[in-house]
Each structure stands twice: as C-alpha cells, then as structure tokens.
Amino acid sequence: MNRTIEYKITEEQNGLRVEQFLRRKGYSGQNLAEIKRMPKSVLVNGKHYYMRQTLKTGDDLVIKICETACSEKIPPVYHPLDIVYEDEDIVVINKAAGMPIHPSLNHYTESMANALAWYYQEQEKPFIFRCCNRLDRDTSGLTVVAKHLVSGSILSTMVKERRIHREYLAICKGSVTPSEGTINAPLGRKPGTIIERTVDFENGEKAITHYHVMDEKNGHSLVSLRLETGRTHQIRIHMRYLGFPLIGDYLYNPDMEHITRQALHSHKLSFTHPITGETMEFTAPLPDDMAQVLQ
Numbered sequence: 593m594n595r596t597i598e599y600k601i602t603e604e605q606n607g608l609r610v611e612q613f614l615r616r617k618g619y620s621g622q623n624l625a626e627i628k629r630m631p632k633s634v635l636v637n638g639k640h641y642y643m644r645q646t647l648k649t650g651d652d653l654v655i656k657i658c659e660t661a662c663s664e665k666i667p668p669v670y671h672p673l674d675i676v677y678e679d680e681d682i683v684v685i686n687k688a689a690g691m692p693i694h695p696s697l698n699h700y701t702e703s704m705a706n707a708l709a710w711y712y713q714e715q716e717k718p719f720i721f722r723c724c725n726r727l728d729r730d731t732s733g734l735t736v737v738a739k740h741l742v743s744g745s746i747l748s749t750m751v752k753e754r755r756i757h758r759e760y761l762a763i764c765k766g767s768v769t770p771s772e773g774t775i776n777a778p779l780g781r782k783p784g785t786i787i788e789r790t791v792d793f794e795n796g797e798k799a800i801t802h803y804h805v806m807d808e809k810n811g812h813s814l815v816s817l818r819l820e821t822g823r824t825h826q827i828r829i830h831m832r833y834l835g836f837p838l839i840g841d842y843l844y845n846p847d848m849e850h851i852t853r854q855a856l857h858s859h860k861l862s863f864t865h866p867i868t869g870e871t872m873e874f875t876a877p878l879p880d881d882m883a884q885v886l887q
Contacts, residue, residue, distance in 0.1 A: 593659050593717060593740045595680050597867060601651040610634060610653065611643040618746040618866065626741060630658045657740050663709065663721045666695055671707035676874050681743040681867045682736055683708070686876040689732040689853050693723055708737065724751055725758060725861070728825070730842075733760070733858025734876050738866070746866035751822070756863040760817045760827055761806075761878055763855035763885050764836040765847060768813040772804035775830040779823045788843055789825045791833050799823045801830045809886040812839070812850075816859070828854060839885070850885045857882060 605613055611624060619627075624643060627633045634641045635654040647653060674686040685704065687693070692703040705721045712719040722744035724736045736756070738744035750756050778796030782788040790796075800820035807814040813836065817827050828844050831837055837845035841854035862873040 593657070593719070595657040595740050595742075597655045597657070597742070599653040599655075601647045601649055601653060603649045605647060606649040608647050609644055610636070610641055610647060613647055613653065614643075614655070618749065619742055620745040620749075623742050623745050627655065627657065630656065632656060633658070655742075657742060659720060659740055660718050661720060662718050663705070666703075666705045666709045666719075666721055667701055668709035668713040669701040669706040670710045671702070671704075673704070673707050673711060676734065676876065677872075681739055681865070682747070683739060684734060684736050684861065684872075684874050687727055687732060687735050687858075689730050689879065689881065692729040693726050693735070694721075699729075704735070722747075724748060725756060725822070725858075727858055728854070728856075730853035731856045731858060732876075732879050732882075734861040734874055735858065736861060736863070743866040747863075750863060750866070754820065756861070758819050758822075758858060759860035760819070761857045761859045761882070762815045762817060762827060762831060762838050763851070763882055764813045764815055764831055765811065765839050766813065766836055767808055768803075768805050768815055768834070768836045773802075775799075775801045775803065775834060777830060777833055779826060779829055789823070789829055791829060797821075797823060799826050799830065801827060803831075807886065812885055814886060827856060851881050853881070855882050855885065 633656045636651050676686050677684040687704055692699045694705055695703045709719050722738040724747040727735055738747050777791045778793055779789050779799045780792035780796035782790040798821055802818045803815050805813050806816050828838055828841055832844050838854045838856055839847045840851035857879060860875045865872050
C-alpha cells in the first residue's frame with residue numbers, strides 16, 4: 593500500500609528530531625527502520641530529511657509509505673465482504689459467521705484474509721494482512737484491519753493497552769441472573785486439548801467480562817458483554833462459568849436446537865483513529881440467525 597501522511601510542526605514540537613516526533617505519534621522502532629529503507633520517504637518542506645535532523649515550528653513533514661510486498665501465504669479468493677468503513681489507513685469489516693479470519697490447514701482459501709487479498713488485488717494494490725481484533729470463525733461482527741505498517745503497529749499497541757473497546761451480543765438459554773455484573777475468572781488451556789480453554793484460578797491468565805441482560809424472549813436472554821481483557825474464548829467460557837452458556841456453542845454447549853454456531857456477535861467497536869486521532873465508533877446489527885431465536 594502507498595500512503596502519504598502529512599504533519600504540520602507546532603511550536604510545542606519545535607526542536608524535536610524527526611525520529612522523536614514520529615515516536616510520539618506512535619511509530620515503532622521497526623516502523624522507522626522500514627521507512628528509512630523506502631525511497632524519498634521523509635520530506636520536510638519538500639526536501640529529503642534524515643531521522644536525526646531537527647524540525648522547526650511551521651515545518652511541513654511528509655512521510656511516504658511504500659509497501660510493495662504481499663502476504664505470500666494468503667491466496668486471493670473471492671468472497672463477499674461487508675465493508676462498514678474504509679479509508680487510507682484502516683478497513684472495518686462486519687464478518688459473517690462461519691468465515692475464519694486467517695487461512696488454516698482445513699480452511700486455506702475460505703478466510704476473510706483471502707477475501708481481502710482478492711479485494712485489493714482487483715484494485716492492483718499490494719496487500720499485507722494485519723488484523724487487529726481477531727474473532728473466532730463462528731463469531732460474527734466487527735473487526736478492524738490495518739492497511740499499512742504504521743496503522744498496523746499503532747493499532748497493535750492500542751490492543752495491548754486495551755484502548756480498543758469491544759462490545760458483544762450473545763444469546764444464552766434461560767433467564768440470566770443476576771441480570772448484570774462482572775465475571776472475574778482467569779482462563780487457561782484445558783488439559784489434554786490445544787483448542788479448549790477453561791477457568792483456572794491457579795495458572796490461568798487474568799480475564800474480566802462485564803455483562804448486562806438487554807432482553808428476554810422465548811426462554812432466551814440477549815446479553816450485552818464488554819471485554820476488559822481479550823482471552824481466547826473468553827465470553828463463551830465466562831458465560832458457561834456463570835451457568836448460562838451460549839446456545840449453539842459446539843465446544844462448550846452443543847445446544848443446536850435454534851442455531852448451529854455459537855450465538856455471539858461483535859456488535860460495537862470504538863477506538864481512536866491510529867493516524868488522525870479521530871474518535872471512531874461502529875455498530876453492526878444482530879445477524880438474522882441470532883435475531884430469529886428471539887422472534
């Protein structure tokens with residue numbers, strides 16, 4: 593991807609070296625090393641600058657990102673994509689249930705990454721896949737993908753620092769009680785399996801989920817959940833631990849009477865834009881298979 597990012601140097605930033613300025617904007621050391629190797633990548637008032645040179649108030653700093661490589665192990669394959677938002681730095685997708693995020697041994701050409709590789713190949717743009725909030729294959733809803741190395745690095749840091757806020761909708765059988773609360777139960781691998789996780793107070797990693805019941809219909813509860821941590825299968829295990837597992841969950845509650853996948857949807861995503869600093873918030877409505885359970 594090619595991307596030109598422009599900055600106007602303020603009085604507060606006067607005297608900073610280019611490298612210091614970019615670090616404050618969230619560029620990683622690896623970002624700076626890669627940008628240095630790109631042709632004509634740092635310009636100040638139209639002239640080439642080195643990372644160690646000093647900026648002055650009123651300077652126009654331009655960073656030119658030029659990525660020509662593609663993700664070699666992601667073959668472009670057409671699949672329909674529900675793109676909620678796209679700009680030069682990020683793309684937000686409402687992922688369908690049943691679509692893996694990444695290619696895997698048994699799903700080498702069926703993933704969202706394959707679909708994006710096709711989407712950008714059609715535009716004759718190189719594509720390196722950088723997904724920032726991964727979803728399980730059968731979980732539907734919002735996920736954000738970075739379009740170049742800088743937005744990717746900044747979003748990755750935001751994930752680690754829990755500055756990307758996620759809200760999910762889930763359907764559980766029965767009347768969830770209490771109707772709201774916080775589940776604080778550490779999670780670890782279940783012995784004897786590489787896939788399943790379990791509550792493990794001795795060796796597990798910290799996991800916190802906040803929830804509240806939004807609706808009850810047809811013997812089911814629609815629950816809104818907000819993650820404070822992002823452990824594998826966190827919501828699925830925490831709701832089972834509470835005594836109200838998600839319906840349709842083949843691993844933790846194979847109740848397939850009303851739905852054939854875990855009834856979990858990434859409903860809301862909010863974060864600060866990695867380049868512009870703008871507040872971004874997206875929502876994706878409850879998908880049809882989950883809505884029908886409540887009708």
